[in-house]
Amino acid sequence: MIPSAFDYVRAGTVDEAVAALVAGGEDAKVLGGGQSLIPVLRLRLNNPSLIVDVSTVDEMRSIVDEGSSLLIGAAVTTDAVMKDAGVQADIPLLAITAATVADRAIRHRGTFGGSCAHADPAGDLPTVAQALDAEFVIAGPGGRRTVAAKDFFLDFFTTAVGPDEVLVAVRVPKLGAGWGVNYQKFQRTAQAWAIVGVAAAVKTEGGTITGARIALTNMGATPIRASSVEAALIGGPATIEAIKAASASAADGTKPTSDTHATADFRSHLARVHTARAVAKAAGI
Amino acid sequence: MMHISATVNGTHRMGEVEPRLLLVHWLRENLGLVGTPIGCDTSNCGACTVLLDGQSVKSCNMLAVQADGSNITTIQGLGPEGEMGTIQKAFKECHGLQCGYCTPGMVTAAADLLAENPDPTEEEIREGLHGNLCRCTGYHNIVKSVQLAAAEMRGAK
Numbered sequence: 001m002i003p004s005a006f007d008y009v010r011a012g013t014v015d016e017a018v019a020a021l022v023a024g025g026e027d028a029k030v031l032g033g034g035q036s037l038i039p040v041l042r043l044r045l046n047n048p049s050l051i052v053d054v055s056t057v058d059e060m061r062s063i064v065d066e067g068s069s070l071l072i073g074a075a076v077t078t079d080a081v082m083k084d085a086g087v088q089a090d091i092p093l094l095a096i097t098a099a100t101v102a103d104r105a106i107r108h109r110g111t112f113g114g115s116c117a118h119a120d121p122a123g124d125l126p127t128v129a130q131a132l133d134a135e136f137v138i139a140g141p142g143g144r145r146t147v148a149a150k151d152f153f154l155d156f157f158t159t160a161v162g163p164d165e166v167l168v169a170v171r172v173p174k175l176g177a178g179w180g181v182n183y184q185k186f187q188r189t190a191q192a193w194a195i196v197g198v199a200a201a202v203k204t205e206g207g208t209i210t211g212a213r214i215a216l217t218n219m220g221a222t223p224i225r226a227s228s229v230e231a232a233l234i235g236g237p238a239t240i241e242a243i244k245a246a247s248a249s250a251a252d253g254t255k256p257t258s259d260t261h262a263t264a265d266f267r268s269h270l271a272r273v274h275t276a277r278a279v280a281k282a283a284g285i
Numbered sequence: 286m287m288h289i290s291a292t293v294n295g296t297h298r299m300g301e302v303e304p305r306l307l308l309v310h311w312l313r314e315n316l317g318l319v320g321t322p323i324g325c326d327t328s329n330c331g332a333c334t335v336l337l338d339g340q341s342v343k344s345c346n347m348l349a350v351q352a353d354g355s356n357i358t359t360i361q362g363l364g365p366e367g368e369m370g371t372i373q374k375a376f377k378e379c380h381g382l383q384c385g386y387c388t389p390g391m392v393t394a395a396a397d398l399l400a401e402n403p404d405p406t407e408e409e410i411r412e413g414l415h416g417n418l419c420r421c422t423g424y425h426n427i428v429k430s431v432q433l434a435a436a437e438m439r440g441a442k
């Protein structure tokens with residue numbers, strides 16, 4: 001279908017984008033890479049009166065090394081994220097997960113920030129942000145604020161970004177030495193979204209697991225930290241048996257949905273199995 | 286209406302467009318470049334794939350106004366004027382198409398893939414083209430076509 005008519009502003013700066021959103025009122029919408037929003041417009045699921053395009057805002061298109069973290073502009077494309085040397089070296093979990101998102105053409109346009117702001121429960125990159133305790137820099141009419149990942153994802157397709165605000169960048173802490181990472185994505189067909197996904201970062205020292213960060217995709221309205229698995233792993237041996245035992249609690253406290261792809265029970269099963277796989281691979285076994 | 290201009294298949298083109306006009310509609314309906322088809326309403330099929338500043342994009346999933354100032358290559362600009370390019374010839378040679386509906390997108394996506402990876406494995410070809418759906422061929426001959434094109438482009442054959 002052809003989208004409903006709207007006005008279009010290509011913002012040059014973050015301030016311009018915020019001013020346009022304020023002037024546009026409730027029916028204004030930010031356009032990032034458009035890879036989720038344009039299908040929504042074509043299906044007429046949403047009919048904004050104003051589109052504010054932030055995809056060409058310079059400040060939002062760069063990756064800055066801040067020492068202990070990378071500040072990744074919200075409009076950096078998924079393709080650029082996965083190919084960035086700094087991301088590959090310092091936040092490999094993000095690089096390998098980005099490579100599983102959609103397909104080459106979608107990754108060329110879709111953005112890291114757009115994926116987080118869209119907050120599809122099946123989205124892969126929000127899970128990495130949750131696993132690594134990322135911070136979100138949000139600009140609005142009152143200035144800028146920073147929101148932790150645990151307070152950013154609020155519900156299905158709902159984040160802390162208000163209607164007159166722009167997600168400017170995502171600050172992702174580096175893990176440092178000794179960490180291994182893995183992302184497991186269970187999908188029905190090659191290009192499909194995750195039925196369940198598991199992002200894992202694991203630190204091992206002399207056969208003992210000393211650090212674990214695990215987050216789940218599509219096991220509830222938002223990406224969920226598997227905290228009980230993390231707690232059960234830390235201090236234990238890096239063996240298949242110990243990892244399987246710890247992963248048995250992966251679905252605890254989650255609220256998976258049942259849909260045409262999988263029942264909630266099946267999703268819980270997948271979460272346990274794929275958590276064990278992701279942790280084992282991250283731990284190098 | 287907004288004014289846009291872009292280089293399309295090597296020619297400077299411009300026009301007045303509504304912001305809601307999709308890039309694929311600008312190409313097909315305003316510029317008459319009907320070699321680029323539309324296969325779906327969900328941005329899944331990849332039939333509409335074109336190169337934007339050298340990178341593959343689904344032209345149904347972009348607004349024409351977003352392409353302002355860019356350099357676009359469609360299936361009709363991949364070979365020398367009026368002739369087929371190397372990838373198109375390889376698809377013909379290897380029977381990489383049946384109905385042909387997916388072919389403009391497949392060929393364009395293959396051009397994008399081979400520009401980055403001139404010698405892809407079968408696995409890399411399948412992975413690289415998985416945003417392009419074909420309902421006829423079963424993909425087997427598409428993979429062979431891309432392998433042949435890659436070899437020809439590397440001058441190995």
Ligand SMILES: Cc1cc2nc3c(=O)[nH]c(=O)nc-3n(C[C@H](O)[C@H](O)[C@H](O)COP(=O)(O)OP(=O)(O)OC[C@H]3O[C@@H](n4cnc5c(N)ncnc54)[C@H](O)[C@@H]3O)c2cc1C
Pocket residue numbers: 029030031032033034035036037038039054074075100101102103106109110111112113114115117118120122123124125161165166167168191192193194327328329
């Ligand atoms: C066929 C297909 C397959 C896909 N497969 C996957 C997949 O496997 N995994 C996956 O994770 N994703 C997948 N996606 C989605 C893709 O990753 C999108 O790129 C992403 O969800 C949205 O990013 P975007 O930059 O395109 O955002 P847009 O589509 O531009 O915007 C999405 C939403 O976020 C808001 N928004 C965007 N940027 C900002 C900003 N800077 N500040 C405030 N709000 C903003 C918009 O207003 C809109 O509500 C797929 C998409 C398609 C079409």
Ligand code: FES
Pocket residue numbers: 322323324325326327328329330331332333334343344345346
């Ligand atoms: S028509 Fe563009 S992806 Fe199907």
Ligand code: FES
Pocket residue numbers: 381382383384385386387388418419420421422
């Ligand atoms: S040849 Fe018919 S869809 Fe591919």
